Amino acid sequence: MEEPVRAMRDSRGEITTFVMPHMQNVLGDLFGGDLMALVDQAAAVAAMRHAGGPAVTKSIDRLDFHQAIPVGALVSCCATVDYVGNSSMDITVEVYSEHIATGVRRHTHTAHVVFVAIDRDRTPRRVPRLRPETDEERRRFEAARPRSEARRAR
Numbered sequence: 817m818e819e820p821v822r823a824m825r826d827s828r829g830e831i832t833t834f835v836m837p838h839m840q841n842v843l844g845d846l847f848g849g850d851l852m853a854l855v856d857q858a859a860a861v862a863a864m865r866h867a868g869g870p871a872v873t874k875s876i877d878r879l880d881f882h883q884a885i886p887v888g889a890l891v892s893c894c895a896t897v898d899y900v901g902n903s904s905m906d907i908t909v910e911v912y913s914e915h916i917a918t919g920v921r922r923h924t925h926t927a928h929v930v931f932v933a934i935d936r937d938r939t940p941r942r943v944p945r946l947r948p949e950t951d952e953e954r955r956r957f958e959a960a961r962p963r964s965e966a967r968r969a970r
């Protein structure tokens with residue numbers, strides 16, 4: 817029987833919220849732990865869309881903080897499923913901040929996370945194959961492949 821395949825563009829996840837005062841660190845910027853929670857949520861949306869059911873965070877491979885995001889700004893986390901194994905999904909989350917009054921948008925963080933699809937017994941479940949369709953999607957797919965292989969080797 818043919819395996820289910822899902823287009824990459826159908827498994828995006830996006831979370832957008834204001835940076836509220838209770839999310840700030842002592843410098844008045846978004847606290848790193850709150851940022852990680854938003855990254856995890858956006859990745860969960862992408863993972864569960866691709867898996868068509870529950871998926872859990874297995875690892876956070878990398879989270880680079882390029883720039884701080886001040887209280888009052890909008891923060892958007894955009895997640896894409898870039899590569900899949902059997903039950904695992906390699907997901908990239910790009911984070912952007914936007915100053916509403918000026919419209920200035922900046923790329924502030926990049927994260928690479930791995931989710932695993934699970935069944936009712938919480939055991940890993942095979943996910944649909946991934947179909948990149950655009951040049952950009954093929955670039956992301958090829959960039960994620962060595963990350964996934966290096967992780968498996970580890």
Ligand SMILES: CC(C)(COP(=O)(O)OP(=O)(O)OC[C@H]1O[C@@H](n2cnc3c(N)ncnc32)[C@H](O)[C@@H]1OP(=O)(O)O)[C@@H](O)C(=O)NCCC(=O)NCCS
Pocket residue numbers: 871872873874875900901902903904905930932934938939940967968
């Ligand atoms: C996710 C979980 C069910 C996987 O169980 P497991 O016994 O590790 O399963 P497996 O060894 O069969 O590995 C499953 C997949 O995870 C991958 N994996 C295992 N360890 C990994 C690691 N450290 N980093 C990234 N991927 C990993 C495996 O390569 C495998 O991928 P594949 O199916 O695509 O080949 C289990 O580890 C778990 O429940 N973890 C807790 C998750 C959680 O609570 N997250 C936070 C809340 S959402």
